[in-house]
Amino acid sequence: MRVDLIDRAMAASGAAVRAIVYTMLALPALLVIVCSFTSGDSLKFPPTGFSMRWYREAWQNELFMTALWTSTYIAVLVSTMALAIGFAAAFAINRFAFPGKGFLQALAFSPLIIPAVVLGIGLLQLFAKLNLTQTIYPLLLGHLVLAIPYVMRTILASLSLHNRVLEEAAMNLRASPLKVIRRITLPLILPGLLSAAIFAFVTSFGNVTVSAFLTYGGHVTLPVQIFTYVDTSYDPLVAAVSSLMIVITLVIILVIERLIGAGRVA
Amino acid sequence: MIKRRTFLKVAATATAGALAAPYVHAESKKFSGITLRVNGYGGLYDEALKKSVAAPLEERYGLKIQFIAGTTSADFVKLIANRDNPPYDLFMGDSPNMVELTKAGMIEEIRASEVPNVKRILPDFREFGHYGVPFSVASIIPVYNSKYIKQPIASYSDIARPDLVGRAVVMASATYGSLLTLLGLADENGGSIENVEPAFKVMSAAKRNIVALAQTNVAEIQMFQNEEVYAGIFWDGRAHELRTKGLPIVTVVPPKGVYSVTTYINVVKGIKYPEAAYAYAEQLLSDEGVLGVPRALRYGVTTDVTLPEELRQDLLFNSQARIALKKKVDWEKLIANRSAWTEELNKIIRS
Amino acid sequence: MEEPLASRRVLTPALLLAPMILLLVIFLIVPTFGLLRASFLSESHLLDGSGFSLKQYIRFFSDSYYSSVLFETFVDGIIVSLVCLAIGFPTGYSLARLSPLARRWRIIIVIMPLTLSLVVIVFGWLIILGRNGVINALLLSSGIASSPKQLLFSRPAVITVLVQQFLPFMILSVMSVVTQIDPVLEHAAANLRANRFATFRKVVIPLALPGIFAGFNLVFVLSISAFITPRLIGGNRVAMLGSLIYERIMAELNWPSGAAMAFILLVSGLGVTAALNALAASRLVTKGGRYAR
Numbered sequence: 032m033r034v035d036l037i038d039r040a041m042a043a044s045g046a047a048v049r050a051i052v053y054t055m056l057a058l059p060a061l062l063v064i065v066c067s068f069t070s071g072d073s074l075k076f077p078p079t080g081f082s083m084r085w086y087r088e089a090w091q092n093e094l095f096m097t098a099l100w101t102s103t104y105i106a107v108l109v110s111t112m113a114l115a116i117g118f119a120a121a122f123a124i125n126r127f128a129f130p131g132k133g134f135l136q137a138l139a140f141s142p143l144i145i146p147a148v149v150l151g152i153g154l155l156q157l158f159a160k161l162n163l164t165q166t167i168y169p170l171l172l173g174h175l176v177l178a179i180p181y182v183m184r185t186i187l188a189s190l191s192l193h194n195r196v197l198e199e200a201a202m203n204l205r206a207s208p209l210k211v212i213r214r215i216t217l218p219l220i221l222p223g224l225l226s227a228a229i230f231a232f233v234t235s236f237g238n239v240t241v242s243a244f245l246t247y248g249g250h251v252t253l254p255v256q257i258f259t260y261v262d263t264s265y266d267p268l269v270a271a272v273s274s275l276m277i278v279i280t281l282v283i284i285l286v287i288e289r290l291i292g293a294g295r296v297a
Numbered sequence: 298m299i300k301r302r303t304f305l306k307v308a309a310t311a312t313a314g315a316l317a318a319p320y321v322h323a324e325s326k327k328f329s330g331i332t333l334r335v336n337g338y339g340g341l342y343d344e345a346l347k348k349s350v351a352a353p354l355e356e357r358y359g360l361k362i363q364f365i366a367g368t369t370s371a372d373f374v375k376l377i378a379n380r381d382n383p384p385y386d387l388f389m390g391d392s393p394n395m396v397e398l399t400k401a402g403m404i405e406e407i408r409a410s411e412v413p414n415v416k417r418i419l420p421d422f423r424e425f426g427h428y429g430v431p432f433s434v435a436s437i438i439p440v441y442n443s444k445y446i447k448q449p450i451a452s453y454s455d456i457a458r459p460d461l462v463g464r465a466v467v468m469a470s471a472t473y474g475s476l477l478t479l480l481g482l483a484d485e486n487g488g489s490i491e492n493v494e495p496a497f498k499v500m501s502a503a504k505r506n507i508v509a510l511a512q513t514n515v516a517e518i519q520m521f522q523n524e525e526v527y528a529g530i531f532w533d534g535r536a537h538e539l540r541t542k543g544l545p546i547v548t549v550v551p552p553k554g555v556y557s558v559t560t561y562i563n564v565v566k567g568i569k570y571p572e573a574a575y576a577y578a579e580q581l582l583s584d585e586g587v588l589g590v591p592r593a594l595r596y597g598v599t600t601d602v603t604l605p606e607e608l609r610q611d612l613l614f615n616s617q618a619r620i621a622l623k624k625k626v627d628w629e630k631l632i633a634n635r636s637a638w639t640e641e642l643n644k645i646i647r648s
Numbered sequence: 649m650e651e652p653l654a655s656r657r658v659l660t661p662a663l664l665l666a667p668m669i670l671l672l673v674i675f676l677i678v679p680t681f682g683l684l685r686a687s688f689l690s691e692s693h694l695l696d697g698s699g700f701s702l703k704q705y706i707r708f709f710s711d712s713y714y715s716s717v718l719f720e721t722f723v724d725g726i727i728v729s730l731v732c733l734a735i736g737f738p739t740g741y742s743l744a745r746l747s748p749l750a751r752r753w754r755i756i757i758v759i760m761p762l763t764l765s766l767v768v769i770v771f772g773w774l775i776i777l778g779r780n781g782v783i784n785a786l787l788l789s790s791g792i793a794s795s796p797k798q799l800l801f802s803r804p805a806v807i808t809v810l811v812q813q814f815l816p817f818m819i820l821s822v823m824s825v826v827t828q829i830d831p832v833l834e835h836a837a838a839n840l841r842a843n844r845f846a847t848f849r850k851v852v853i854p855l856a857l858p859g860i861f862a863g864f865n866l867v868f869v870l871s872i873s874a875f876i877t878p879r880l881i882g883g884n885r886v887a888m889l890g891s892l893i894y895e896r897i898m899a900e901l902n903w904p905s906g907a908a909m910a911f912i913l914l915v916s917g918l919g920v921t922a923a924l925n926a927l928a929a930s931r932l933v934t935k936g937g938r939y940a941r
Contacts, residue, residue, distance in 0.1 A: 037843045045738045052739045052819075055812050057757045059772025060764055073542055075522070076775045094366065116667045123664035135665065137918070138672055144869045144917050145680055146890060148897050149910040152374060153679025159378040176675045179668065181817075184866065185824055188858040192828045208660075223824045230820070233762040240876075243371045247384055251366050254765045259366040264340030265515045265771075273768040280763040281756060288752075370898045397901060463798060469884055471899030509801035509883020516880060519771075523778045525800065636900050644713055647887045 060277060067270035074267045085271035095272050098256040102236055103279055105167070105252065109174045110231035116175075117182030117227060122212070125190040139183040142176050147240035150176070155244040169245035170252065174235035181230035189223025190216075228287050236280065328573045329359025333386040335562075335577075336372040337364035341593050349589025350580050360573050369394060376565070377401055386568045387577055391435075391558045392424055393473045396632045399428050404563040411575045414582035417600040421625065422559060429561035430578045433590045434597040436557040436613050436623075437468070437477045439549040440536045441528040442521065450528055452551050453481035457503035465506040466520050466529035470642040475510070476631055477556040478530045479638055480624070485553050490630050493638060500645050510646060521546065533613045537595035550613065554624040559599065560590075687907035704908035714892075718912065721889045722920055724803070725872040728810045732818040732867045733860065735811075740822025740859075741852065745831070758816045766813070770880045773809050774800065801883040809881045814870050818863035825859030826852070861928070865921055872917050889913050 062076055067085055069078030089095055120139065124132055142150065150173070158169045197219070201211045217224070239254040246255050253276060261269055337343040343364040351362035365385070367375070373394060375384050380403065390398055398404050406427035409415045415423075415430060422431050441450045448460070456465055468474030479496040482488075486495035500507075508526055511517030514535055520526045521539050539546040562581055564574040580586045584602050591598055597614040598604070609615045614623065690699035708714045743751055743758075761769060776782045777799040787793040799805055829852065837847040853860070875890035882888070889909060897906035 037845050041844045041848075045742060048735050048738045049742060052735050052815065053754065053757055056761055056815060058776060059769045059812070060760045062772045062775050063764070063768050073522075074771065098366075116671060119664040120668035123661035127661040129658075129661055135669075139668065140865070140869075141672070142676055143866065144873060144914055144921075145676070146873045146875075146893050146910045146913065148875075148894050149683050149907060150676070150679065151371075152897065152903065153683045154675065155374065155378050156682055157675070157679045162382065164375070164379050165382065165384060172671070172675050175671060179672065181866075183668075184862045185821065188821065188825050188862045189828065191858050192825050192855070219828075222827045226820045226824045229759060230817075233759065237763050237765065239765065243368060244374065246367065247365075247375075256366050257765045257768070259337065259339035259368060261515055262339050262368065262513055263342045263515075265518065269768060270771075273764055276763055276765070277760055280759065284756065284759065368898075370901070373901075469879070469895075471895040508798065509885055511883070512879040516883075519774055523774065523780055525779050525798075636896075636902055636905070639895065639900065640713075643884065643887065643892070646884050 063270050064274045064277065067267055067274045069267050069270075072266065074265055074270055078267075085267040086275075088268050089271040089275060092268070092272075094251075094256060095253070095260075095268075098251050098253040099272070099275065099279070101250050102253040102276075103283075105170055105174060106232045106235040107283070108171060109178055109235040110228045113175055113178040113182045113231040114224065114228050117179060117231075118186055118224070121183050121186040121190055122216070125187060126195075136183075136187070140180050143180045147238075151241040151244035154241070158245070165247045167250055169247075170242060170250060173241050173245045174238060177238060177241060178231035178234045181234055182227040185223050185227040185230060186220065189220040193219045225287060229284060232283055232287075233280065236276070326357075326359030328354075328570070328576065331359075331570050331573050332361040332363055333570070333573055333577060334363050334365055334384065335387040336369065336376075336385050336389055337366045338369070338389060339366055342590065345589045345593035346581075349592070350577065350586045353585060354576060354580050358573075358576060360576065362577065373397065376403060381567075383565045383567060386565055386570070386574055388563045388565055389560060390429075390563065391473065391560050392626070392628050393476075393558065393632060395425050395429050395561055395563075396628045398563060399425055403566055404428060405566055405571065407564060407575070407578060412578045412582065414579050414600070417582060417602070419599060419601060419620070421623070422599040424559060424626075424628065425561075429563050430582060431559040431561050431599040432581045432587055433560040434557050434599055434614065434623075435560065436533045436555050436597065437474050437481070437530055438533055438536070438551065438555060438613070439528070440521075440531045440539075440546050441549070442524070443545045443547050445524075445527040449547065450549050452485055452549070452553070453478065453530060454485045454499050456482075456528070456530060457499050457506065461503075461506040461528050463506065463508055464527045465503065466508055466511050466517055466526040466531075467503075468517065468530065469510040469512045470646070471635070471639045473558060473631075474530070474532065475642065476635060476638060477558070477626070479642070480626065480631075481530075481551060481554070481556050484624070485551070490627055490634070493634075497641055497645060500642060504645060507646065532596075534594040534596040537611055548613065550619070550622065552622075555613065555619075555622045556624050556626065557597070560596075683903070683907040684911060686903050687905075687911055689904040691904070704905045705912070707905065708909060708912060714889075714909075717887045717892060718889055718916065720887065721872050721913070722916075724807060724810070724888060725868045725920075726924075728807055728814065728871040729818075729864050729867040731807070731811050732815050733864055736815050736818030736863065737822050737856075737860065740819040740863075741826050741856075743819065743823045744826035744829075758819050761812060762816050766876045766880075769813070770809070770877070773805075773812075773881060777805055777808075800881060801885050803882070803886050806878050806882040806886045806888075809877050810871050810874060813874075813877065814867045817866045817870070821859045821863030821866065822856060823859075825856050825862075829855045861925060864928075865925070868921060868924070869917060873913065 066074055066076055066078050068081050068083070070080030070082035070084055071078065124135055154169060154173050155164065158164045163169060197215050198211050201215055237254055239258050242252045242255050243258070246252060253272070257269055257272060347364065354360045354362065369390060372385070373390070376388060388398065388404065407415060407430055408427055412430060418431060422434065439450050439453055439455060456467065467478055479493050480490060482496035482499045483490070483493045486499060488495035509520070511520060514532065517529065517531055518535060518539060521529070521544060522542060533548060536546050536548045562578055564571060564578065568574060582600055587598050587600050587602050588608070590596050591608050591612060595611045597612050604612065604615060614620050687704055688700050688702070690701035690703060743754055746754070774781070778784070779796045779798065783799060784796040787797065833851050834847050837851050842850070873890045874888065875894040878886050878888040878891045893906050893909045893913065896902050896909060
C-alpha cells in the first residue's frame with residue numbers, strides 16, 4: 032500500500048516537473064518562431080498576419096547568409112576536432128594510471144570559468160602577436176577551447192560509468208587496443224559521444240562573447256551578426272534568422288545521429 | 298520594403314557593373330578593384346550609409362565598401378590589438394571613442410586639402426581638432442508616452458518626479474547615454490562635470506521610478522513598446538523610431554541645454570589607399586551622404602546642408618536657436634571620470 | 649605480456665593527452681596569463697600599461713560593494729544549480745528510460761535553447777514575463793492578481809532565465825549517465841519491494857553521481873560568469889559580477905580592473921566548486937556507497 036502511494040506520488044510529480052521543464056525550454060524559442068512569420072514590420076506577440084516575407088528578406092540578406100555559412104562550417108569543424116581531442120584525453124585520464132589527473136581535469140574544465148570577455152581579449156592579443164587575426168584560426172581555436180570542457184565532462188562521465196570488464200576481456204583475447212576501442216569502448220559510450228558532439232556544435236554555433244573579438248572581415252559568425260544587428264534595429268528579420276539557426280541545428284543533430292548510429296541514441 | 302528595394306537596386310547595380318566593367322569602366326573608375334573596410338554599426342544604420350555613401354562611390358569610382366559587423370568597443374579593441382595590420386581602413390566612432398582613438402595614435406588628421414567638404418562642418422561640431430570627420434549627431438533627451446503621462450515632462454531632472462514611480466528608464470550605467478544623462482542632471486541642479494554630486498542626488502530620488510537600466514537601445518525601445526515604462530531618457534533618433542511604431546512619444550528639449558554625441562568617421566593610419574578613404578569622407582559630408590542617416594534614423598546633421606522639410610520637422614537641431622542649446626562636453630574629463638561615475642550609479646540603482 | 653603494457657602505460661597516455669594539453673596551454677593558459685599580468689598594471693587603462701601594483705585588487709577588496717556582489721553571484725549560482733538539479737534530474741532520468749524514438753523530439757526541445765542567440769531568447773522572455781506578457785495575462789484572467797505585476801528586472805526573473813538557459817546542460821549530463829545504468833538493477837530493487845523513492849535514493853542516484861556532479865558544476869560555473877542575462881533581464885538592478893566585469897572591460901576599456909575582477913571570480917569560483925563537490929561527495933557517496941556496492 033505504502034509503496035503504491037509513494038510510487039504514484041513520484042510518478043505524478045515527475046510528470047508535472049517534466050511538463051514544466053519542456054514548456055519552459057520550448058516556449059521562448061516557439062514564441063520567436065511564431066513571431067518570425069509575421070507580416071508586420073515589428074517583432075511583437077501576437078504577430079500581425081502570416082507571411083514568409085521575413086524569410087525572403089533573410090534569404091536575400093547576403094550578410095546573414097554568409098554568416099550562417101561561416102557559423103555552420105566552423106561549428107562542424109570544431110565539434111569534429113573537439114570530439115577527437117576530447118575523447119583521446121578523456122580516455123587517457125580514465126584508463127591509465129598516472130599522477131596529476133585532478134590537475135588535468137581542472138585544466139580541461141577551466142575554459143568554462145574564465146569569463147568569456149577575458150578569454151576573448153586574451154586570445155585577440157595572442158593572435159595579434161602571432162599575426163593571425165585576419166584568418167579563420169582565431170575563431171576555430173577559440174571555439175575549440177570553449178568546447179573542450181563540455182566534451183571532456185560528458186565523455187569522462189560516460190567512460191567512468193561503463194563497465195571495463197568487456198574491454199579487459201577483449202584485451203585478454205589479444206585484441207589490439209585500437210580494435211578494443213573501436214569495437215567495444217566507442218559503441219558503449221555512444222550516447223556520451225553524441226551529447227559531446229552536440230555540446231561542442233552548439234557551443235561554437237551559439238557563441239557571441241568570445242567570437243565578437245575573433246571575427247574579422249569576411250568571417251563574421253551569425254550570433255555576432257545578430258548581436259550587432261539587434262544593437263541598432265530589432266525587426267522580425269532577426270526572428271527569421273534565429274529560426275533558421277534552429278532548423279540548421281536540427282539537421283545537424285539528425286546527421287550526427289545518423290553518423291553515430293541511428294536508433295541507438297538520442 | 299525599403300531594404301528589399303535597396304537590395305535589388307544594389308544587386309542590379311552590381312550585376313550591371315560586373316557586366317559593363319571589363320569593357321567600358323576599367324580606366325575611368327579610379328578606385329576600381331579597391332575595397333575599404335569599415336566597422337559597421339549594424340542594421341539600419343549601415344543600410345543607410347550603404348545607400349547614401351557606398352552605392353554612389355561604387356557607381357562613380359568603382360570603389361567598394363565593406364561594412365563589418367561588430368560592436369564599437371570590440372572593434373576598437375581589435376583595432377588597437379592589430380596596430381601593424383589594421384583590420385579596418387575607416388573607423389566609425391562616437392565622441393567618447395575619439396578620445397581613445399586619438400590617444401592611441403591610430404588615426405590620421407584630416408584637413409580641407411584632403412577632404413574639401415570639411416569646410417562645411419558647422420562650428421563646434423568638430424570636437425577634436427583636425428581628427429575625425431563628424432557626420433551625425435545624436436542627443437540624449439527626456440521622452441515620455443503622452444497616453445499615460447498627462448503632465449508634460451520638462452527637463453532631465455523630471456525623471457525623479459513622484460508620479461513616475463516604477464515607470465521610468467535610463468540608459469545603463471557605463472554607456473555614454475547614461476554619462477551624458479548625469480551631466481544633464483548635474484547641469485540642471487547646480488553641478489557640472491567637476492561636480493556630479495547633484496546628479497547622483499537626483500538619481501537616488503529617482504531610484505523608485507527607475508524600473509531598470511536599459512542595457513542597449515533596443516532594450517529601451519522594447520520597454521517603451523511593451524509599456525513597461527512611460528518615461529525615460531533616450532536618444533532623439535530612437536524617440537522618432539518609437540513614434541514610427543505608433544507610440545505617442547513626446548520628445549522634450551531640456552531648456553538648460555542638450556547633451557549630444559557626435560559620430561565621426563576616421564581614416565586609420567597606415568592603410569593602403571588613403572585617397573579612397575578620403576573620397577569616402579568627402580561623399581559622407583556631401584548633401585547626399587550627410588542626409589543618409591537622418592533620412593533613415595532621424596539623427597542630426599553636422600554640416601550646413603539645407604534640411605528637406607520633412608526632416609526639418611523631425612530633427613532636434615533644426616534651427617540656430619536649437620543648435621545653440623547643444624552643450625559642449627569635455628570628453629577627456631568624461632572618460633577620466635567614467636569609472637567612478639559608473640560605480641556610483643551602479644551602487645545607487647542596485648536594489 | 650607485461651612489458652609492452654608497461655611501456656604503453658607511459659607513452660600512450662602522454663600521446664593521447666598531448667593535443668588537449670597543447671591546445672589549452674597555448675590558447676587558454678598563455679592568453680589568461682597575459683591578462684593576469686594586466687591585472688597588476690599600475691595604470692587603469694589598456695593603452696599605457698606598465699609597472700606592478702595591487703591597486704585593482706585593493707580597490708575590489710576595500711569596497712564592500714564588490715564583495716557583496718561576489719557573494720550574491722555565488723548565491724545565485726547555487727540557487728540556479730539546485731533548481732536545475734531538482735527539475736533537470738527527473739527530466740534527464742525519464743529521457744534516459746524512454747525509447748529512442750520517443751526520446752528524439754524531447755531531446756531536440758532540450759537542445760534548442762542552446763542554439764538560439766541569447767538576445768533572441770531574452771526577447772522570448774520579455775513576451776512571457778512582461779507587463780502585457782503571457783504570465784500576467786494568466787494572473788489577471790484567473791483573478792490571482794488585479795493589476796499587472798512587474799515581473800521583469802528582478803532577481804527571480806534573472807534566476808528563472810538562467811535556469812532555462814543552463815537546464816539543458818544538467819538534463820543532458822544526467823541523461824548520458826543514466827542511459828548507462830542497467831535498468832535490471834532498478835527492477836531488482838523493485839522486486840525486493842523497495843518503493844520507487846528508495847530505489848532512486850539507493851540505486852539510481854549513487855550510480856548517476858558522476859553525471860549529477862558534471863551537470864551541477866557546469867551549471868554553477870556558467871551561472872556565476874553569466875553577464876548577458878543579468879544585464880538584459882535584471883536591468884542593472886540585479887548585480888552579478890560577470891556583468892560588472894563586462895562593463896569594466898567593454899564599456900570603460902579598463903582592462904586591468906576587469907582582469908583583476910575576473911581573476912577574483914575565477915579563483916573564488918574554483919574554490920566554491922571544490923568545496924561544494926567535497927561536501928556533496930562526502931555526504932552522498934558515503935551514504936549511497938553502502939547500497940551501491
